[in-house]
Amino acid sequence: MGCSDSPSPPGAESSSRLLLPDDGFQSSPSSKETKRSLASFPTYVEGPCDPEDLIDGIIFAANYLGSTQLLSDKTPSKNIRMMQAQEAVSRIKTAQKLAQNKKKRIKVLNADSQETMMDHPLRTISYIADIGNIVVLMARRRMPRPDSQENVEASDPGQESKRQYKMICHVFESEDAQLIAQSIGQAFSVAYQEFLRANGINPEDLSQKEYSDLLNTQDMYNDDLIHFSKSENCKDVFVEKAKGEILGVVIVESGWGSILPTVIIANMMHAGPAERSGKLNIGDQIMSLNGTSLVGLPLSTCQSIIKGLKNQSGIKLNIVRCPPVTTVLIRRPDLRYQLGFSVQNGIICSLMRGGIAERGGVRVGHRIIEINSQSVVATPHEKIVNILSNAVGEIHMKTMPAAMYRLLTAQEQPVYI
Numbered sequence: 001m002g003c004s005d006s007p008s009p010p011g012a013e014s015s016s017r018l019l020l021p022d023d024g025f026q027s028s029p030s031s032k033e034t035k036r037s038l039a040s041f042p043t044y045v046e047g048p049c050d051p052e053d054l055i056d057g058i059i060f061a062a063n064y065l066g067s068t069q070l071l072s073d074k075t076p077s078k079n080i081r082m083m084q085a086q087e088a089v090s091r092i093k094t095a096q097k098l099a100q101n102k103k104k105r106i107k108v109l110n111a112d113s114q115e116t117m118m119d120h121p122l123r124t125i126s127y128i129a130d131i132g133n134i135v136v137l138m139a140r141r142r143m144p145r146p147d148s149q150e151n152v153e154a155s156d157p158g159q160e161s162k163r164q165y166k167m168i169c170h171v172f173e174s175e176d177a178q179l180i181a182q183s184i185g186q187a188f189s190v191a192y193q194e195f196l197r198a199n200g201i202n203p204e205d206l207s208q209k210e211y212s213d214l215l216n217t218q219d220m221y222n223d224d225l226i227h228f229s230k231s232e233n234c235k236d237v238f239v240e241k242a243k244g245e246i247l248g249v250v251i252v253e254s255g256w257g258s259i260l261p262t263v264i265i266a267n268m269m270h271a272g273p274a275e276r277s278g279k280l281n282i283g284d285q286i287m288s289l290n291g292t293s294l295v296g297l298p299l300s301t302c303q304s305i306i307k308g309l310k311n312q313s314g315i316k317l318n319i320v321r322c323p324p325v326t327t328v329l330i331r332r333p334d335l336r337y338q339l340g341f342s343v344q345n346g347i348i349c350s351l352m353r354g355g356i357a358e359r360g361g362v363r364v365g366h367r368i369i370e371i372n373s374q375s376v377v378a379t380p381h382e383k384i385v386n387i388l389s390n391a392v393g394e395i396h397m398k399t400m401p402a403a404m405y406r407l408l409t410a411q412e413q414p415v416y417i
Helices: 031-040 051-056 078-102 157-161 177-198 208-216 220-229 273-277 299-307 356-360 381-389 402-408
Strands: 105-109 116-121 125-131 134-142 165-173 234-240 249-253 263-268 285-289 314-320 326-332 341-344 347-351 366-371 393-401
Touching (some): 125 177, 234 273, 249 402, 263 273, 263 285, 263 402, 285 299, 341 381, 366 402, 393 402
Antiparallel strands (some): 125 134, 134 165, 234 314, 249 263, 285 314, 347 366, 366 393
């Protein structure tokens, strides 16, 4: 409301100087404006407050949720105004959800400018390692679909598995490298505790000693140590081939979490040197080639090493005989114990080091084939998550490298080297 000390025009009531809010305030309105204001001025409305209090001002308690801007006509109808108000609420609540998700992120800021140099949701962090005073943080990021795949039905289980991911590797140098890596690992634990609280479980009911005691009762890598130590499973194989002839194999990564991260034979070319030898099988892990160890090397490096042997007349491989399907056994007494891995569309995408899942044989990059003898190959993502979230006792899973699965099911054509 506004007040004016100027006299009223002849024949006009004192209220004639109170115009509609969109018109502004004028001390001496014209006759036309006065008639319009008299006709449209709202009558007094009863309300919860004392009028004198409103003039003095009233303080109410409210949480400020944010603001947004909308495009609008100059004089929209009341129905349009209500729709705009509802859209504003929707926008602000969506922004709030995004802000809440940002709490579960790993961010790196520039010390001087405080600008964000790196920002990844916690669930996309696949691996964290400290090597001396070096910290390596690996985050998974899904690559956009080509235009030709934009309209692919989401219900097609084969198409989602073809989505490509790039691994972003951030390398830092710090005297506190080990402390940083441990802190990020702790962040996963804190996030899990918040998850428990949200589901009505008090995380304090599970002490660190209880969790440590549980780990101590479980065999590391689900008997992989025993398998790799048996001499009958470790073999030196010599493959003869013509100079200029490729070995005739497709290799994929064994996956983080395996006892010795290396490459696996995922496919062999028909009548190629590898298949002709009769000494290699799909699933075999290659430890070395002609004396060069492949353990811990990136897939692309291993592929380059094999290609570099094209002009050799024979190749000596040191392998560990392994089945193509990995058997996983996770012992989880009750829901208080976190599994320690995450799944996206049936593929294991991150793994907590030292947890019951790692000890059970879970490996990053593997596709889950079965859970407790039940096939989950064509099972929707939400159902797989639900099965795992509620599974207790002994959880038996069968997995294989996702890339191998796509080859064996003809979703991808093999590229032999």
